[in-house]
Amino acid sequence: PCGYRDEVTSTPHEPDSGSGQPHEPDVAGVELSMAELQLRIAEDYERERRLAHIFETIVQGLYLEEVLDEIFESFHTLIPYDRMDCALLNHDRTQLVARWGRSDDLQLRLKPGFAAHVAGSSLEQVLTSGEPRIIDDLAEYFRLHPDSKSTRLIIAEGIRSSLTCPLIANGIPVGVLFFSSLEPRTYDATHEEAFLRLASVVSILVEKSRLYEELALLNQELTEARDLLKERATHDDLTGIWNRAAILAHLDTRLKQAARQRRALAVAMIDIDHFKSVNDTYGHQVGDEVLRGVAVTIQGVLRAGDEIGRYGGEEFLVVAEVADRSEAVGLAQRLRATVEVLRFGDEDRQISATVSIGVAKARPQRHDTPRELIRRADAALYEAKHAGRNCVILAGD
Numbered sequence: 001p002c003g004y005r006d007e008v009t010s011t012p013h014e015p016d017s018g019s020g021q022p023h024e025p026d027v028a029g030v031e032l033s034m035a036e037l038q039l040r041i042a043e044d045y046e047r048e049r050r051l052a053h054i055f056e057t058i059v060q061g062l063y064l065e066e067v068l069d070e071i072f073e074s075f076h077t078l079i080p081y082d083r084m085d086c087a088l089l090n091h092d093r094t095q096l097v098a099r100w101g102r103s104d105d106l107q108l109r110l111k112p113g114f115a116a117h118v119a120g121s122s123l124e125q126v127l128t129s130g131e132p133r134i135i136d137d138l139a140e141y142f143r144l145h146p147d148s149k150s151t152r153l154i155i156a157e158g159i160r161s162s163l164t165c166p167l168i169a170n171g172i173p174v175g176v177l178f179f180s181s182l183e184p185r186t187y188d189a190t191h192e193e194a195f196l197r198l199a200s201v202v203s204i205l206v207e208k209s210r211l212y213e214e215l216a217l218l219n220q221e222l223t224e225a226r227d228l229l230k231e232r233a234t235h236d237d238l239t240g241i242w243n244r245a246a247i248l249a250h251l252d253t254r255l256k257q258a259a260r261q262r263r264a265l266a267v268a269m270i271d272i273d274h275f276k277s278v279n280d281t282y283g284h285q286v287g288d289e290v291l292r293g294v295a296v297t298i299q300g301v302l303r304a305g306d307e308i309g310r311y312g313g314e315e316f317l318v319v320a321e322v323a324d325r326s327e328a329v330g331l332a333q334r335l336r337a338t339v340e341v342l343r344f345g346d347e348d349r350q351i352s353a354t355v356s357i358g359v360a361k362a363r364p365q366r367h368d369t370p371r372e373l374i375r376r377a378d379a380a381l382y383e384a385k386h387a388g389r390n391c392v393i394l395a396g397d
Helices: 029-058 064-077 122-129 140-142 148-155 191-236 246-259 275-282 286-301 325-340 370-386
Strands: 083-089 096-102 115-117 133-135 163-168 171-183 263-271 305-314 315-321 343-346 349-352 355-361 392-394
Touching: 029 115, 064 083, 064 096, 064 191, 083 191, 096 171, 096 343, 122 133, 122 163, 122 343, 140 148, 148 163, 163 349, 171 191, 246 263, 246 305, 246 315, 246 370, 263 275, 263 286, 263 325, 263 370, 275 286, 275 349, 286 305, 286 325, 315 325, 325 355, 325 392, 370 392
Parallel strands: 355 392
Antiparallel strands: 083 096, 083 171, 096 115, 133 163, 163 171, 263 315, 263 355, 305 315, 343 349
């Protein structure tokens, strides 16, 4: 129509460079950026996956060495190292003490037990700041710090660079981890960052495992102390056999078992002949030697299940299961004959000893008590003494 013309709508575009041609989008650049983003996401995912796996692995350990061994095996995917060490602060926090070290290839010269004072050392700043420290060239570092014994030792192993990582548990320094390499300039900020991602977890696990280890050791010490107290409460200090209370308790238990199971039981009351004259003539040390020798000898002759205890002074009480009176006497005679050939003292002074023995067999039909059985054995022992000693007398029924 007259006065009008068609409007042409065009797509706006960036001014061109003067060529007069429209600017085409940089498709290749966009594709490259997308590929880089995908790669970065994949790398981040893989790193997080490795971190999760490492965390899952190291939390399984209870004892310190278990946790550190797991760290050694799993951290290779995050940090390069040829050896790894852990040093912990002692209880007064004045020293770092090497607790663990490991390498697959090196013969370690800096070993667990090595200790260094914290105050004034280069590690004091690491513990105070909570930040890792990298030494690119340990040979150069040692040239500047020739008094560092630890540096001298690891240089002798061939170590040339290190990453020192503080262990801070609940805001409190507990120690350090050392990652060491045979190559100089091995470590950079990415390795520091890798450790810091797990630093709090690692620190708490190391401290937890150390405390668990100390608790386990304390529990072991308490168990050993309890066993020692029990030993002392039930055994004679001089001879090592049961004491009076313990052997009487055994006798009471065995008598009840014998009555239930219809088995025969006997006791033998044993007395060392003329023991007072041994003490008076040769002294109490020799007397103690005789007591120990007689006790150990009798114990060696007894069968499995028989018991011996020191009843008092130079008297011993034996509790034995026997088939009949004849077996009870036969056992007592073997004990007497074995003691008779013993010799005490030294080459210049030989001392012999003999024993008198009274034997009593339990009478199930009369329900003998420990006290009654011992009374009868003691009466038989009295007869043996009056019969000339060095003999065995069986109590009558």
